[in-house]
Amino acid sequence: MASGSNESGGSDGSPAKAAKPSSPAASGSGEQRMAWSEPCPLSRTWCLFEAFCAVERGGGLELALAEDLLTGFLLELKRSGHEAVDRLLALVSIERSDCSLQVDKECLLLAVRQGVTAGPLNSLVIGAVRQWAMDAVLQVIAREQDEVARADYKAVIAKMFEAQGRFAQAETLLSKCLALRRNLLPPEHIDTLSCMNSLALLQQKMGQYGAAEALYEQCLGLQRTKLGPEHPDTVATLNNLATLHDKRGEYELAEELYTRCFDLWRHKLGPEHPHTLGAMSNVAALHQKKGDYDKAEPLLGECLRLRTAHLGPDHPHTLASMNNLAALYHSKGEPLKAEPLLLDCLALKQAKLGLDHPSTLGSLYGLACFYRSQQRLQEAEALFRDCAEKSTARLGARHPDTVRRQASWEELRLQEAGTGSGSGTGGTPEARAASLLGSLFSSRK
Numbered sequence: 001m002a003s004g005s006n007e008s009g010g011s012d013g014s015p016a017k018a019a020k021p022s023s024p025a026a027s028g029s030g031e032q033r034m035a036w037s038e039p040c041p042l043s044r045t046w047c048l049f050e051a052f053c054a055v056e057r058g059g060g061l062e063l064a065l066a067e068d069l070l071t072g073f074l075l076e077l078k079r080s081g082h083e084a085v086d087r088l089l090a091l092v093s094i095e096r097s098d099c100s101l102q103v104d105k106e107c108l109l110l111a112v113r114q115g116v117t118a119g120p121l122n123s124l125v126i127g128a129v130r131q132w133a134m135d136a137v138l139q140v141i142a143r144e145q146d147e148v149a150r151a152d153y154k155a156v157i158a159k160m161f162e163a164q165g166r167f168a169q170a171e172t173l174l175s176k177c178l179a180l181r182r183n184l185l186p187p188e189h190i191d192t193l194s195c196m197n198s199l200a201l202l203q204q205k206m207g208q209y210g211a212a213e214a215l216y217e218q219c220l221g222l223q224r225t226k227l228g229p230e231h232p233d234t235v236a237t238l239n240n241l242a243t244l245h246d247k248r249g250e251y252e253l254a255e256e257l258y259t260r261c262f263d264l265w266r267h268k269l270g271p272e273h274p275h276t277l278g279a280m281s282n283v284a285a286l287h288q289k290k291g292d293y294d295k296a297e298p299l300l301g302e303c304l305r306l307r308t309a310h311l312g313p314d315h316p317h318t319l320a321s322m323n324n325l326a327a328l329y330h331s332k333g334e335p336l337k338a339e340p341l342l343l344d345c346l347a348l349k350q351a352k353l354g355l356d357h358p359s360t361l362g363s364l365y366g367l368a369c370f371y372r373s374q375q376r377l378q379e380a381e382a383l384f385r386d387c388a389e390k391s392t393a394r395l396g397a398r399h400p401d402t403v404r405r406q407a408s409w410e411e412l413r414l415q416e417a418g419t420g421s422g423s424g425t426g427g428t429p430e431a432r433a434a435s436l437l438g439s440l441f442s443s444r445k
Contacts, residue, residue, distance in 0.1 A: 039063060042091040042129070045099035049108050051128065052121045061128035063088075074140055077133070077156050085133045085160060092126050093354060122356065123393040134160055148191070151180045155195060158202075165399035167206050174199040188226040190233075193219055197237055204244050216241040232275065235264050239279065246282075251290055258282045272310055274317060277303050281321060288328050297332075300325045314348045316359065322348075323363065326370075335374055342367045356390040358401070364390075365405055372408075377416055384409035 041047035051061055065073065076084040099105035137153050137160075144150045155177045161170035178199055181192040200215035216237060223234040242257030262279035269276055284299035304321040311318050326341035346367055349360040368383035388409045391402040 039088065039091070042088065042125075043097055045094060045097040045105045045108055048092065048094050048097055048121065048125055049111075051125050055124045055128045061125070061132055063129070063132055070136065074136065074153075077137060078152050085130060086163070088129055088133070089126050092122055092129065093356060094121050096354060123396070126394065127396075130160065130164070147180060148184055151177045151184075151195075152191070155198065159198075162202055162205075164396060165401070167202060171199070171202055171206065174202060188222045193222060193226075193233070197240065201240060204240075204247065209244055209248055212244055213241070216244065230264055230268055232265075232268075235261050235268075235275075239282070242282065246286060246289075251286060255283070255286050255290075258286055272306055274311070277306055277317065277321075281324060285324060288324075288331060293328060293332050296328055297325075300328055314352045319345050319348055319359075319363075323366065327366075330370060330373070335370070338370065342370055356394045358395065361387055361391050361394065361401070361405075365401075365408070368408070372412060377412065381409070381412050381416060384412055 041051075055061055073084060094109065097105070099108075134157060137156050141150050141153050141157075144153065154173050158170045158173035158177065161167070161173065174195065178192070178195045181189070181195055185192050196215050196219040200212040200219065203209075203212035203215070219237050220234065220241065223231065223237055227234050238257055239261045242254050242261065245251075245254035245257065258279060262276065262283055265273060265276040265279050280299055281303050284296045284303065287293070287296035287299070300321065304318065304325055307315065307318040307321050322341050322345045326338045326345065329335070329338035329341070342363070346360070346363040349357065349363050353360050364383055364387045368380050368387060371377075371380035371383065384405065388402070388405045391399070391405050395402050397403075397406075
């Protein structure tokens with residue numbers, strides 16, 4: 001097979017390396033070094049295929065960055081948590097990759113798919129990139145002498161665990177980071193408060209509402225004293241606490257806090273600020289849950305209009321508003337209004353983020369659920385399958401979203417086969433999810 005490419009890799013099992021960025025030429029030719037945020041090899045078909053071969057045969061993967069670029073990457077990780085890694089992972093898709101010769105790409109895709117699907121390739125390379133990033137942070141932790149800096153980077157590892165759905169490991173690390181910061185820093189230090197908020201948010205995701213509420217209340221008390229009741233960080237924590245009450249079904253209390261956040265942000269930041277619009281969206285969503293559709297619809301419509309005007313039609317916040325309005329129409333029994341919004345939202349995410357981005361998969365799953373509710377079962381089954389396979393490849397088989405999507409697909413398959421009664425231990429998505437999750441954990445002991 002003619003490759004027509006000089007992209008390098010280690011298909012012999014040795015570690016595959018992304019091409020090391022070159023330094024500017026001494027002659028002053030202006031040659032540009034490759035930024036860590038735009039690693040060309042992760043978007044090239046041959047590089048991805050050769051990296052896959054290396055990893056599949058037991059090798060590793062290393063992004064060979066110049067020292068100053070690696071330092072910049074690590075500092076960005078420290079600042080943004082796992083977002084820097086997410087930007088790298090978003091590049092990994094052999095389906096979207098570039099190749100000098102289209103015939104090469106078609107042949108490589110065929111070779112990969114003969115092994116089942118392209119999913120395992122993307123999943124293995126994504127896992128290897130994630131491991132490289134984690135190893136880079138662990139090396140910093142090992143040589144870092146300053147305990148506070150060590151805690152900062154441990155928090156980064158915790159965020160990586162959280163992004164993978166490894167919540168227990170993330171909680172253990174974040175708890176240690178918080179204890180360390182409390183010992184070394186004043187209780188109202190911004191890093192301590194940030195860690196408290198991060199741990200509370202994680203515990204909320206894990207359903208540990210009591211522990212999360214206690215942390216939120218502690219954090220709020222310190223923020224009000226240190227920063228003031230109207231400081232953006234204080235209001236953000238108040239909003240997180242409102243979300244917790246919302247999830248517990250304590251809608252009256254949640255509405256009170258959401259409304260307070262909305263009023264504070266509108267007064268402090270203005271009616272069109274992103275934080276204000278986020279609070280407006282939360283208030284509207286709560287009205288929707290309570291069945292107050294007449295109150296929810298104008299707020300959701302206004303939020304979508306303002307976000308589209310100020311942020312653009314494909315901004316994540318705009319797409320969230322589009323999805324929320326679609327959900328309202330669905331709840332009101334107006335599917336003809338809901339479906340175009342769901343389809344537009346999915347198409348915009350696919351174009352902006354890619355076919356297998358976690359946010360795209362969330363919209364794909366939502367559309368599948370919508371079709372199932374409309375008894376369009378064949379369309380729903382195809383989307384559930386696509387969503388489950390992409391989620392497995394992108395997030396891993398044990399991620400909670402993957403488990404839920406796999407369960408929905410399996411349940412619909414049983415229903416279509418005439419064996420899904422919807423009763424007993426295996427009839428609901430939750431029961432199916434629990435069964436699948438148990439099997440996954442058992443198989444990895």
